[in-house]
Amino acid sequence: MVLYDTNHSNIVHQWNDLPNVVLIEIFTLLSKNDLLNASSTCTNWRQIFYHPKMWSKKRLRLKLIDRAYDLSAYRYKMQNFLLYSQLVELRFDPTQILILKEIFQVFEILAYSRQLKSLILRPITSSSCLNEKEQPTRQLCDKIFHLLKDVIECSHKLEELSFGCWSEALYSIDGLITILNQNRHQTLKSLHLASIKNNSETHSISDIYLTSEVFSPFRALHTLSIDSTYLTENLLQCFYQPERVPLNKLIVHVSEFRSDIVPINDSVWQTVSTNLPNLRVIVHMINAYETFRKYSRILRPEMPLSHLRMYFCSSLNVDMLCYLSIHYRNTLECLDVMDSITEPALRYHNPFRSEPDPLVLLAWQCKQMTELSILGYEILEVNLLAIAKLRPQLRTLNVCVDCVMTLQFGHLENRHFFEDDDGEDAFVDYGHIDNYIQRIYAKTRYIINFVRYYLKTKKCIVYFTL
Incomplete structure (x- = not known):
């Protein structure tokens, strides 16, 4: 690769003559694909590809799913880039002991990294390998979390830490928080401690109480994810002290409703909203099969709720939707509800009643809403059109x-029959969307997805068709 003069007669310079410091600055501006193409040009450029500066600000994603391709790519990235990366994301299967051994090696390397800023753990399932009650597995997990403490102590620039609902972290969370409290309270900006409790054995884990005093030293924290059992009035009050960075995002996981948990008073939420005007509360309800009365213990009227996501709760009803429409009309931006497909589909509203559909009312009342997902519940085609008309800003x-x-209405054989309020027969046609409705959707300013998904042991394969 050479440069010629204007007459193309004499060689002026070769691209390889550029100093490495110049090449590094150029390469940092390239996209991922351009960087790969440039690294295959010559030996010198290939060496620049592995320079620590090239990877210090890129998020390194390691995938450990016990497949030959995944493990091969993981080992290549770990050996060449892990020690220099400031942003590390680890996606893994926590039920495989061989995978846990690989995680142990990752933490051994990170224990020597002094520039780590972000560590995100993303288990692909909330199942725990400790359920097998194998002593070698327990010992390995203890060693992993002991190394994780070393990583926290060594990473003086650590700003983000996420445990990704890893069940094993429940056994060591108090010790890890203590280490964070002592060493990273001035730098940590994002902390994710929430868990998913989806079986009786997980529920039997002895409770670990995180008090408000544990979080008080984190002066730079602007994002926090915790279980609802740790959400207390004292915890909220410690986040609007004048000498600390304002909390912007609070993510609350609700997997159980304990009778000993006292609901937060509305006056406290009102004070929080006044002192933290940019605070957004995101609530995830997971496998919470409860009545609306218990839901209202968490969803307080003065809470600045921006996102509500309900997964496999089987309890969406008119009372819940009306409650959201009344109390969160100025804050609610996203509502996601996903449940199993049943035959017939789950129902949140009787289509033959004279009252308006509560989802349509929700779209009308909640002026900030930009995302709406309802999976597993029957919904009338005309109501979808009404939502599109009322909320054209939906993305x-x-x-x-x-x-x-x-x-x-009328008599038809081999169809699903219902009886309306007047005693007349009506038949229901599922899965049918006429061309007129589709043309209306095409003219709106947002994306609508008709989703067909199949559920097997709560692992979803989702197909999107526009």
Whole structure:
């Protein structure tokens, strides 16, 4: 690769003559694909590809799923880039002991890294290998979390730490928080401690109480993810002290409703909203099969709720939707509800009642809403059109095509029959969306996805068709 003069007669310079310091600055401006193409040009440029500065500000994603390709790519990245990366994301299967051994090696390397800023753990399942009650597995997990403490102590620039709902972290979370409290309280900006409790054995884990005093020293914290059992009035009050960075995002996981948990008073939430005007509360309800009365213990009227996501709760009802419409009309931005597909689909509202559909009212009342997903519940085709008309600023609307229904009146054999309020017969046609409705959707300013998904042991394969 050479440069010629204007007459193309004499060689002026070769590209390889550029100093490495110049090449590094150029390469840092390239996209991922351009960087790969440039590294295959010559030996010198290939060496620049492995320079620590090239990877210090890029997020290194390691995937450990016990497949030959995944493990091969993981080992290549770990050996060449892990020690120099400031941003590390680890996606893994926590139920495999061989994978846990690989994680142990990752932490051994990170224990020597002094420039780590972000460590994100993303287990692909909330299942725990400790359920097998194998002593070698327990010992390995103890060694992993002991190394993780070393990583925290060594990483003086650590700003983000996420345990990704890793079940094993429940056994060591108090010790890890203590280390963070002592060493990283001035630098930590984002901390994710929430868990998912989806079986009886997880529920039997002895409770670990994180008090408000544990979080008080984190003066730079602006994002926090915790379980609802740790959400107390004292915890909220420690986040609007004048000498600390304002908390901007609070993520609360609700997997159980304990009778000994006292609901937060509305006056406290009102004070929090006044002192933290930019605070957004995100609530995730997971496998929470409870009545609306218990939901209201968490969803307080003065809470600045921006996102509500309900997964496999089987309890969406008119009372819940009306409650959201009344109390969060100025804050709610996203509502996601996902449940199993049943035959017929789950129902949140009787289509034959004279009252308006509560989802349509929700779209009308909540002026800030930009995302709406309802999967597993039957919804009338005309109501989808009404939502589109009322909220044209929606960016995303996800519904299950198998749950979209149209109503027709009269007698028809081999159809699903219902009886309306006047005693007349009506039949329901599921999964049908006429061309007129699709043309209306095409003219709106947001994306609508008709989702067809299948559920096997709560692992979803999702197909999107526009």
